[in-house]
Amino acid sequence: MLGNKTLASTLLVSMLALTGLVSVNVQAADINLVATQDGSPLNIKKELFDTPAAKEFLATGKNPYIGNEDAIKAGKKKFNLYSCNACHGGHGEGAIAPGLTGAIMKYAKNLTNKGMFETIWHGTNGGMGAKGLGLMVPEDPTEGLKPDDLLKVIAWIRSNSKITGNE
Ligand code: HEC
Numbered sequence: 001m002l003g004n005k006t007l008a009s010t011l012l013v014s015m016l017a018l019t020g021l022v023s024v025n026v027q028a029a030d031i032n033l034v035a036t037q038d039g040s041p042l043n044i045k046k047e048l049f050d051t052p053a054a055k056e057f058l059a060t061g062k063n064p065y066i067g068n069e070d071a072i073k074a075g076k077k078k079f080n081l082y083s084c085n086a087c088h089g090g091h092g093e094g095a096i097a098p099g100l101t102g103a104i105m106k107y108a109k110n111l112t113n114k115g116m117f118e119t120i121w122h123g124t125n126g127g128m129g130a131k132g133l134g135l136m137v138p139e140d141p142t143e144g145l146k147p148d149d150l151l152k153v154i155a156w157i158r159s160n161s162k163i164t165g166n167e
Contacts, residue, residue: 031061036107036119044121044147048133054148063113065155066164075156078149082131091160097127101161113165116154120145 033042049055053064053071065071079085079092087097098106107124109115121132130136136144145153158165 030058031114033114033118033121035122036109036115037122037125042118042122042132044132049147051148053151054146057113057117057147057151061112061114062166063117063151063154063158065151066113066158066166068155071152071155072159073156075149075152075154078145078153079156082145082153084153092157093160100157103163111163111165112167113151113154113158116157116165117147117150120150120153121147 030046033044034040035042046058049058056062056064065075080090084092087095088100089095092100094100100110103111105111106126107115107119110119119128121130122135123130131145132150133144133146134141154165
């Protein structure tokens with residue numbers, strides 16, 4: 001005969017299992033990040049998306065740092081540290097490399113934050129090197145921008161532009 005206690009715990013276990021199942025089913029799929037060069041998957045390790053903003057970006061493709069003053073300030077620092085300013089100008093207005101703030105981009109996808117993330121992470125075939133962690137200096141996996149840093153760099157670029165990239 002089943003005691004009340006056994007019955008209660010059986011019920012609890014099945015409820016937990018059900019909750020587990022339900023939450024797996026409703027979990028949104030991550031966005032599909034692809035290389036600007038050829039559209040192949042970037043396969044960035046999920047663990048690298050290690051902040052609430054980076055996790056939100058991976059789930060939605062939106063950059064939560066747009067308009068966030070602290071993030072923009074930090075992004076500007078990285079923009080200069082990684083010499084983006086040397087090629088693209090101090091405010092991304094363009095120098096020896098194209099401007100990043102206009103309404104027209106060489107690669108139209110860069111008008112979105114997902115597209116710009118992909119371009120900066122993995123580079124282009126036309127002279128823009130990959131800046132993503134582990135790709136920038138192939139022999140040194142610790143070099144390069146982490147996803148969270150890259151979102152801040154993008155927030156800085158967009159702060160000089162009329163578009164947010166989250167449109
Ligand atoms: C050595 C020079 C150089 C540096 C440093 C550099 N870039 Fe670039 N970047 C380029 C060139 C050249 C292009 C154009 C590439 C092409 O036509 O395929 C480009 C293209 C881009 C584009 C695409 C623009 C468009 O019109 O579609 C973005 C976005 C970008 N760079 C962001 C950055 C960021 C952010 C950094 C710093 C982390 C950076 N770049 C560092 C040279 C550079």
